[in-house]
Amino acid sequence: MSNDKVIIADKLTKRFGDFTAVDAISFEVNKGEIFGFLGANGAGKTTAMRMLSGLSMPTSGKAIVAGFDIYRENEQIKRNIGYMSQKFSLYEDLTVKENIRFYAGIYGKSNQFIKEKTERVLRQLHLSAEADKLVKSLPLGWKQKLAFSVAIFHEPQLVFLDEPTGGVDPVTRREFWHMIYEAAASGITVFVTTHYMDEAEYCNRVSIMVDGRIDALDTPQQLKKTFSASSMDEVFLKLARKATRAAD
Amino acid sequence: MPAVIVNNITKRYGKKNAVVTALKEISFEVDKGELFGIIGPDGAGKTSLFRILTTLLLPEGGTASVDGFDVVKDYKAIRKRVGYMPGRFSLYQDLTVKENLDFFATIFNTSVEENYELVKDIYSQIEPFKDRRAGKLSGGMKQKLALSCALIHRPSVLFLDEPTTGVDAVSRKEFWEMLQRLKKQGITILVSTPYMDEASLCDRVALVQSGKILSIDTPEQIVASFEKPLLAVKSDNMLQLLSLLKQCEWVEDAYPFGEFHHVVMKGEFKADLSAYLSSQLSAFEMVDTNPNIEDCFISLMKENDE
Amino acid sequence: MKQFLSFVKKEFHHIFRDLRTMFILLAMPVAQIIIFGFALTNEVKNSRIVVWDQSKDAATTSLINQIEASNYFELDREIYSANEIETSFKKGKVKLAVIFPPHFNEDLLHFNKAQVQLIADASDPNVANTLTNYASAIIMDYQDRITNERKLPYTITTEMRMLYNPELKGAYNFVPGVMAMVLLLVCTMMTAITIVREKEMGTMEVMLVSPMKPFRIVLAKAVPYLMLSAVNITSILLLSVYVLDVPINGSLVLLVAESLLFTLVSLSLGLLISSRAESQQTAMFISLVALFLPTVMLSGFMFPIENMPLPLRTVSNIVPAKWYYSIVRSVMIKGVGLHAVWKETLILAGMFVFFLGLAIKNFKIRLA
Numbered sequence: 037m038s039n040d041k042v043i044i045a046d047k048l049t050k051r052f053g054d055f056t057a058v059d060a061i062s063f064e065v066n067k068g069e070i071f072g073f074l075g076a077n078g079a080g081k082t083t084a085m086r087m088l089s090g091l092s093m094p095t096s097g098k099a100i101v102a103g104f105d106i107y108r109e110n111e112q113i114k115r116n117i118g119y120m121s122q123k124f125s126l127y128e129d130l131t132v133k134e135n136i137r138f139y140a141g142i143y144g145k146s147n148q149f150i151k152e153k154t155e156r157v158l159r160q161l162h163l164s165a166e167a168d169k170l171v172k173s174l175p176l177g178w179k180q181k182l183a184f185s186v187a188i189f190h191e192p193q194l195v196f197l198d199e200p201t202g203g204v205d206p207v208t209r210r211e212f213w214h215m216i217y218e219a220a221a222s223g224i225t226v227f228v229t230t231h232y233m234d235e236a237e238y239c240n241r242v243s244i245m246v247d248g249r250i251d252a253l254d255t256p257q258q259l260k261k262t263f264s265a266s267s268m269d270e271v272f273l274k275l276a277r278k279a280t281r282a283a284d
Numbered sequence: 285m286p287a288v289i290v291n292n293i294t295k296r297y298g299k300k301n302a303v304v305t306a307l308k309e310i311s312f313e314v315d316k317g318e319l320f321g322i323i324g325p326d327g328a329g330k331t332s333l334f335r336i337l338t339t340l341l342l343p344e345g346g347t348a349s350v351d352g353f354d355v356v357k358d359y360k361a362i363r364k365r366v367g368y369m370p371g372r373f374s375l376y377q378d379l380t381v382k383e384n385l386d387f388f389a390t391i392f393n394t395s396v397e398e399n400y401e402l403v404k405d406i407y408s409q410i411e412p413f414k415d416r417r418a419g420k421l422s423g424g425m426k427q428k429l430a431l432s433c434a435l436i437h438r439p440s441v442l443f444l445d446e447p448t449t450g451v452d453a454v455s456r457k458e459f460w461e462m463l464q465r466l467k468k469q470g471i472t473i474l475v476s477t478p479y480m481d482e483a484s485l486c487d488r489v490a491l492v493q494s495g496k497i498l499s500i501d502t503p504e505q506i507v508a509s510f511e512k513p514l515l516a517v518k519s520d521n522m523l524q525l526l527s528l529l530k531q532c533e534w535v536e537d538a539y540p541f542g543e544f545h546h547v548v549m550k551g552e553f554k555a556d557l558s559a560y561l562s563s564q565l566s567a568f569e570m571v572d573t574n575p576n577i578e579d580c581f582i583s584l585m586k587e588n589d590e
Numbered sequence: 591m592k593q594f595l596s597f598v599k600k601e602f603h604h605i606f607r608d609l610r611t612m613f614i615l616l617a618m619p620v621a622q623i624i625i626f627g628f629a630l631t632n633e634v635k636n637s638r639i640v641v642w643d644q645s646k647d648a649a650t651t652s653l654i655n656q657i658e659a660s661n662y663f664e665l666d667r668e669i670y671s672a673n674e675i676e677t678s679f680k681k682g683k684v685k686l687a688v689i690f691p692p693h694f695n696e697d698l699l700h701f702n703k704a705q706v707q708l709i710a711d712a713s714d715p716n717v718a719n720t721l722t723n724y725a726s727a728i729i730m731d732y733q734d735r736i737t738n739e740r741k742l743p744y745t746i747t748t749e750m751r752m753l754y755n756p757e758l759k760g761a762y763n764f765v766p767g768v769m770a771m772v773l774l775l776v777c778t779m780m781t782a783i784t785i786v787r788e789k790e791m792g793t794m795e796v797m798l799v800s801p802m803k804p805f806r807i808v809l810a811k812a813v814p815y816l817m818l819s820a821v822n823i824t825s826i827l828l829l830s831v832y833v834l835d836v837p838i839n840g841s842l843v844l845l846v847a848e849s850l851l852f853t854l855v856s857l858s859l860g861l862l863i864s865s866r867a868e869s870q871q872t873a874m875f876i877s878l879v880a881l882f883l884p885t886v887m888l889s890g891f892m893f894p895i896e897n898m899p900l901p902l903r904t905v906s907n908i909v910p911a912k913w914y915y916s917i918v919r920s921v922m923i924k925g926v927g928l929h930a931v932w933k934e935t936l937i938l939a940g941m942f943v944f945f946l947g948l949a950i951k952n953f954k955i956r957l958a
Contacts, residue, residue, distance in 0.1 A: 077450075173302075176325070176326050199450075202326075233453060237543040273453060273454060366799065373792070374792035391593055392800060433796075
């Protein structure tokens with residue numbers, strides 16, 4: 037196993053009864069890469085992400101995440117990844133600082149580390165003045181950015197972002213992506229799902245799932261060329277329209 | 285007379301010490317038969333506006349009317365003639381497709397047969413599953429059922445609150461095609477969405493942000509009013525490129541945009557920028573580009589903040 | 591009207607398609623009656639008794655032999671003081687003490703009259719009741735026999751005392767209690783929860799933006815629960831009469847009418863809760879804390895109200911179940927008519943009007 041692969045999935049499969057949610061997907065994600073994971077509702081994205089983050093056991097196939105086997109070492113995997121979703125919310129009734137402290141504490145970071153890094157993160161987010169305010173008093177965009185900072189606070193090898201920018205205004209959305217670029221530049225691998233097709237173009241590589249399989253995987257530029265499309269939106273529509281199975 | 289008139293509507297939430305103003309003196313009109321889009325991010329006040337117009341909330345200030353009826357005084361009349369599809373899926377999950385539709389028809393004192401023509405186009409797509417429980421439908425099918433139920437009494441004005449949120453690109457596209465066909469039947473449609481790219485599918489749009497309207501016009505006019513030169517630039521290291529652009533004196537704004545970064549210029553400085561980037565980067569690509577609604581929204585938002 | 595009926599039909603769909611709700615609504619009342627009922631009606635066989643024979647004469651010996659000879663009793667031991675009665679009860683095995691006063695036979699011969707005392711451990715009221723009945727039957731039997739033999743009218747009076755639970759609260763008292771609980775559960779909690787569920791699911795929003803009058807929405811939701819309560823009242827009464835042998839001594843019509851009145855009180859409480867609560871949990875919590883606990887604790891069904899301190903006795907007056915419980919006991923067990931329970935009936939009717947009025951006043955025709 038080489039060290040620059042953060043995810044290696046090999047024929048990863050998940051069945052629920054006679055329904056194959058994820059059908060033998062194989063792919064690799066490199067260290068520091070921003071990997072877009074697209075698919076229509078019900079294509080199997082969520083199930084695949086659950087397996088990769090150690091929350092659900094595959095039916096068959098292999099996968100190594102952050103250097104750990106997803107069957108035997110899911111506890112280590114959980115320690116080495118971060119997770120954020122649109123629905124994943126910070127505790128609204130805790131302050132900004134308390135939220136950071138709490139999540140950092142879960143990952144067993146030292147008080148010294150937490151203290152120093154909290155200050156740095158708050159400065160970067162321009163939230164220093166709001167450190168002791170309740171999270172519920174922050175605007176949505178700030179919450180999302182804070183949630184992302186919290187998800188990578190323990191400096192994981194890999195962070196899963198499940199539709200992180202849903203409903204966010206276009207300016208904040210771009211600020212958010214700026215943070216993603218910075219995280220990737222610092223060596224954190226980013227695994228992201230989104231419904232905004234223009235965001236797919238921000239990714240280094242994009243995979244598109246249809247009916248539980250990965251039907252396309254390449255750089256956005258290459259995908260557009262292959263499917264002779266002018267935008268990722270078109271690529272996605274061309275692929276997703278082939279889907280035969282009903283979304284959930 | 286316009287189908288919807290909104291005049292200085294203000295909506296506030298919360299008590300004395302923590303008041304949130306969801307809508308700040310909003311005014312606009314929607315003509316009969318128009319497909320009107322309210323475009324803005326979460327927290328812009330879209331849902332509050334829809335709830336005021338559907339008589340579910342009382343405004344703190346201003347007046348509004350739907351079909352000539354006042355939203356406060358004549359709430360009963362409005363409830364008889366509008367169709368409303370809230371942001372969340374709001375049908376009975378434990379009733380079947382057919383039971384839901386029948387139920388809504390009866391509640392509105394009509395029958396499915398009476399208005400079948402109107403919903404046929406949409407309902408026929410889910411009719412093969414008419415005995416399935418609504419909770420067991422796919423996202424796209426739920427949406428079609430919800431729309432059928434909102435239409436079954438042939439409303440004169442249809443309010444759709446974020447019908448495409450969380451729906452994948454394919455279903456979104458189908459949904460908008462259905463709305464275009466409904467419009468032909470003469471129904472006035474107000475639809476809200478956080479997706480900027482959906483603006484071009486509306487007759488007119490209001491761009492909203494933090495309870496205020498940034499602009500109201502046809503999508504074409506909004507785009508045409510973007511006057512500054514806009515460039516699209518890309519290079520191998522997009523992060524580095526962005527910080528270079530942001531520091532540049534000729535650049536008003538720079539932000540990621542798909543495969544490129546969009547650069548809003550302060551004037552005709554394209555040649556200067558190109559020369560500067562050449563001195564800093566080994567390779568880059570720069571082209572003129574046309575703004576779209578999202579560029580306009582970003583620019584209006586930033587103007588508004590200042 | 592068609593709207594209304596269609597709403598009621600929809601409500602039945604919700605109920606019949608949710609196994610959990612169905613279970614709570616229909617199976618639980620039956621289960622409760624049966625579990626409590628049978629727990630309280632043990633088969634009485636070979637129960638251990640103690641005897642304190644202060645006479646030790648021919649008559650007492652003969653009587654003790656008779657008691658011992660029956661299937662029901664088994665002599666644990668003889669005792670020689672009053673203290674020993676309680677000691678043996680507390681050990682748990684002995685359920686009944688038979689006490690003969692001194693000079694039993696002499697009294698019988700000279701005055702044709704004698705006394706036996708039966709003391710039962712009434713912590714299990716049904717058993718105590720059965721045992722004393724059996725024992726006195728045996729004593730009566732003996733009395734009849736000697737009367738026949740000697741052609742003289744002998745009378746043996748049996749004096750009975752129940753230790754620990756002098757009111758003998760058992761199935762008789764239990765049935766009215768369960769009826770109150772079940773009706774509250776079905777009407778108040780389930781109605782409140784089902785309305786609040788529509789708020790949570792967002793369907794209330796769509797219902798409000800419809801020509802359906804807001805308060806009708808809520809009434810329509812209450813109708814199925816009223817009907818299901820009628821089913822429950824019937825099944826509980828049938829079980830009580832045919833399985834638990836609790837008689838209905840008074841008028842059945844009156845009993846059912848009073849039960850429906852209590853159902854209405856419960857429904858109006860459910861509507862009141864639903865107009866306030868925003869989540870199903872809140873609705874459930876309010877129903878449990880504000881209604882169930884008082885019903886169990888303060889209706890007189892578990893603990894006699896007369897023994898409570900004044901503040902609790904005062905509070906118990908606002909618990910609807912207290913009045914219903916008292917009505918059912920009077921009608922069902924004492925067999926009295928409306929003339930004896932008109933006061934309670936009036937109180938319940940007042941409560942219904944008050945709660946319903948409050949619920950209507952609180953009902954929102956908008957979201958906020």
